[in-house]
Amino acid sequence: xxxxxxxxxxxxxxxxDEENLNSTIAPNLKSDFIFFNNEGVRNxxxxxxxxxxxDSSGLSAILTGHRLWKDSGSFxxxxxxxxxxxxxxEISRLETILIMIPTVSEAxxxxxxxxxxxxxxxxxx
Numbered sequence: 001x002x003x004x005x006x007x008x009x010x011x012x013x014x015x016x017d018e019e020n021l022n023s024t025i026a027p028n029l030k031s032d033f034i035f036f037n038n039e040g041v042r043n044x045x046x047x048x049x050x051x052x053x054x055d056s057s058g059l060s061a062i063l064t065g066h067r068l069w070k071d072s073g074s075f076x077x078x079x080x081x082x083x084x085x086x087x088x089x090e091i092s093r094l095e096t097i098l099i100m101i102p103t104v105s106e107a108x109x110x111x112x113x114x115x116x117x118x119x120x121x122x123x124x125x
Contacts, residue, residue: 001028011111012036013078013104015047021058029061033068042073043111047104049079054088066098074099074114078107 002017014032018025036044044065054062062077069075077100081089089095101107 001025001032003032007041010115011043011045011074011108012041013045013047013108015049015104016051019050019052020054021048021051021061022053022055023057026055026057026061029058030064033061033065037068037072042069043076043115044069044073045076045078045104045107045111047078047107048081048085049104051079051085052082054085059088059092059094062098063094073118074111076101076107076110078102078104 004015006013065075080102101110
C-alpha cells in the first residue's frame with residue numbers, strides 16, 4: 001500500500017496513493033489506523049482524492065477508522081470523492097455517519113474547529 005502521512009500535533013493526514021481501496025489494501029489500512037490511534041493521533045484525515053474504486057473491504061476499513069476515532073476525536077474523509085466511491089457510500093447509507101469534506105485544507109479547518117469545541121466543552125464541565 002502506498003501512501004503519504006503528514007503528522008501534526010492536532011491531526012494526521014494520510015493520503016492514499018492508490019486508485020483502488022480493495023481487499024488487497026484494506027487490511028493494511030485497518031492495521032495502520034489501529035497503529036495511529038494507539039500512537040495517540042487524536043484526529044485523523046483520510047485523503048481519498050486519488051481513490052477511484054472502493055469495495056466492501058475498503059468500506060470496512062473506512063468504518064474501522066470511523067469507530068476508532070468516534071469517541072476520542074474526528075475521523076474525516078477528505079478530497080473530492082469519485083462518483084463510484086460516493087455512490088457506494090450513499091448506497092450503504094453511510095453519508096449520514098461519515099464526515100466527508102471536499103478538500104484536505106477544509107478538513108483540517110473542520111478538525112481544528114472540532115478541537116476548539118471539545119476544549120470549550122471540557123472547560124465548561
